[in-house]
Amino acid sequence: MLVGINATFDTEKEANKAYQEISSKTEDQESLEVLKKSQLRFLWEGKSIGHLLLQNTIKVGIIGALLGFGIGAVLYYLISFSAEANAQAMVSFTMLSFSLYGLLLGLILAVTIFLILKENTVDLTKEDMKNQAAVIRARIKKEKLKLVEKILREHKAKKVFVL
Incomplete structure (x- = not known):
């Protein structure tokens, strides 16, 4: 079974390091991407339907x-x-x-x-999105969830949401 995970970072550099480590340790993930600040608006718009x-x-x-x-x-x-x-x-x-x-x-x-x-509904506000530089969004197998959460915390992820 696949689960979704979102993690926010203060800098793109931290997000890219975490991305590299996750992709090397979980080869079987379905999707893994780093969204930069210019792309975060689309992530917020996707979540706003539930809020509305x-x-x-x-x-x-x-x-x-x-x-x-x-x-x-x-x-x-x-x-x-x-x-x-x-x-x-x-x-x-x-x-x-x-x-x-x-x-x-x-x-x-x-x-x-x-x-x-x-x-x-994920509690992700517009203010959260403004204050973050990058977001990692991934769909991974449930068995790898603990490993990915550990990697994200090691790389100073601010907020981690499991969907």
């Missing part, structure tokens, strides 16, 4: 909840005209509960999506 979804999840959940509440209210309004006087109390209770269930379902969905995305 994470930021907008609550808004989407609230909109879904309001839609559920609105649909329940419209159904209540439509049925209340056609219902008899003695059945109207039962109908209004049912429609109110439908609208509240819609509200609750939307909020539960928003919280669930938020937690899933928060767990799976």
